[in-house]
Amino acid sequence: MSTARFTADEARRRARVRRKILKATTEAEIARQAKEDGTDTAAVGFRHALKEGRLRTVTPLDVAAIRAKTGLSQDRFARAFQISPHTLRNWEQGRRVPEGPARALLLAIDRAPGAVLRALQG
Known part of the structure; x- marks a missing residue:
């Protein structure tokens, strides 16, 4: 050929x-x-x-902004909310996107961080 x-x-x-x-x-x-x-x-x-109209759009989360609202460092935030520090860094730097339960957890933290902390310390 x-x-x-x-x-x-x-x-x-x-x-x-x-x-x-x-x-x-x-x-x-x-x-x-x-x-x-x-x-x-x-x-x-x-x-x-x-x-x-059967598709929905998913708004990306600003994980760094959610963490900043709590006033915690990456390590403290990760420990407090039982997230791997490596995973948290990947989310904040845009290398990974939180999905499913992780996304739900971050949305809950964004809306009521104190309540989520109390629930996790349970």
């Missing part, structure tokens, strides 16, 4: 996109074609869910 070599400009000139037809294509036609091709229809499903 030989390799075709050409510049980006040549590739653009060779590309034949019928924009009028592309623009007129409906979601139903895309879904039908995807079904016929056996391709992944996740993107089509996502677009429908988005249009129908």
Whole structure:
């Protein structure tokens, strides 16, 4: 098999996109074609869910701000709320995102840190 070599400009000139037809294509036609091709229809499903309002957005938590409101250092906050200091640093630096129970715990700490502390000391 030989390799075709050409510049980006040549590739653009060779590309034949019928924009009028592309623009007129409906979601139903895309879904039908995807079904016929056996391709992944996740993107089509996502677009429908988005249009129908079945998706919700999740607001990112500012973990550093939540901790700052308590006045605790990273180590003290981690110890007090039974979180790994390494995990806390990853959340604060954006390397990881708290999900599920961790997110719920942080939301509770944000709203009522004293109550959460009392519950954990229980």
